[in-house]
Amino acid sequence: MDTNEHDHVIEVTDLRRVYGGGFEAVRGITFSVRRGEVFALLGTNGAGKTSTVELLEGLARPAGGRVRVLGHDPFAERAAVRPRVGVMLQEGGFPSELTVAETARMWAGCVSGARPPREVLALVGLEPRAGVRVKQLSGGERRRLDLATALLGRPEVLFLDEPTTGLDAEGRGETWESVRALRDAGTTVLLTTHYLEEAEDLADRLAILHQGRIAATGTPAEVTAAQPSRISFELPRDHFVGDLPPLAEPGVCGHEVDGRSVRLRTRELQRAAAGLLAWAAEAGVELRRLDVRSASLEEAFLEIARGAADGGTRDASGSSEAMSDSFAADQERVA
Incomplete structure (x- = not known):
């Protein structure tokens, strides 16, 4: 196990991802995420956010560079990493005929040491909807169910991919409070979001990707x-x-x-x-x-989106x- 696990639970060094035909979606990025912090990964469309997160989740092998999650290679040592992380995808794909409670119980059966389904439903505000079929949920409620299943295993590291898409203002605020509570309890959170206000409010640090490279990184205030x-x-x-x-x-x-x-x-x-x-x-x-x-932060992001970044990493203190x-x-x- 990497001795830096106690300080940095995610370490990315010169990470690259290449698709068929030679398209380089991730072009040598380097960053780290400390234990117990919220780190936001932002970027323009096609910047490489999803490609990066999939490598962190161990869904693919990097074309180059090095990635460590909790001191392990998430692809080669998946069995050591997977039980300790939670993943909230953009779409969960739950069986539409199951109820909320049945869905939570089904996922709990696939997780070692899962917390009680009712507990996670209460965490995300879905306990009153436990008997409702998934197909009858609103888009925002489905996102809450996505979050609930990601929390079943009491993850040390939580990956949130667009966690508040489809939520109204109240639901978004409740999700933010949940994320803060998880961070305060020691969970490390890496999130992607298109809501810059969300990143500015939640993230301890962030990185903005542009054309497969990190164009700016630092705290929201520094950027x-x-x-x-x-x-x-x-x-x-x-x-x-x-x-x-x-x-x-x-x-x-x-x-x-x-x-x-x-x-x-x-x-x-x-x-x-x-x-x-x-x-x-x-x-x-x-x-x-x-x-x-x-x-x-919006102005900083738009400046990068216009192509003002030179392609290299810019520390926000510079x-x-x-x-x-x-x-x-x-x-x-x-x-």
């Missing part, structure tokens, strides 16, 4: 901080961009102009906003539609994309 904040406003008709003060000094690193609307990008939001507002007050200028906001335009140089332009 977000790699993007500039923004200030947007609309100038009065008798004022122009050239009338603004030299805001490059308080940290404005770029801008965009669309008619009367101006959007500034800055890595020092408080200084830039204070400088702008001080100028407006002194000049007696009303900045209409003023909007001041920090960067978001620099993000270069800003090519200079605010000071463009101040002479008339809005």
